Amino acid sequence: MNPLQAGSRAPAFSLAASPTSRSIRRGRSNTFTVTVTRTGGFTGAVALSLSGQGTGVTGSFNPASVTGTTSTLTITVASNATRGTRTLTITGTGTGVASASTTVSLTVR
Numbered sequence: 001m002n003p004l005q006a007g008s009r010a011p012a013f014s015l016a017a018s019p020t021s022r023s024i025r026r027g028r029s030n031t032f033t034v035t036v037t038r039t040g041g042f043t044g045a046v047a048l049s050l051s052g053q054g055t056g057v058t059g060s061f062n063p064a065s066v067t068g069t070t071s072t073l074t075i076t077v078a079s080n081a082t083r084g085t086r087t088l089t090i091t092g093t094g095t096g097v098a099s100a101s102t103t104v105s106l107t108v109r
Helices: none
Strands: 012-018 021-024 029-039 046-051 057-062 070-077 084-093 100-108
Touching (some): 021 029, 021 070, 046 070
Antiparallel strands (some): 029 070, 046 084
């Protein structure tokens, strides 16, 4: 019998971030924890990227390529960053599977 007919799932992964929102003062930094959940037998690395930061906000992942279940996203806000709230999109890509993403809210104070 075809394994797909038996209810098995295609290899995939999903992303979640905690907390889902943060407020960071200009000139400071803080972190989010990104969790990777693999399903359907997927065991590969997931490469993470960030978009939506805007001018004066940078982000870095440790690790940037996740082979385990978590990565720490450090957001650094420059002293001249524009105040306000923005949505950051965290995207993960892996070999042979569809990409996945999640969002967090960042308020620059």
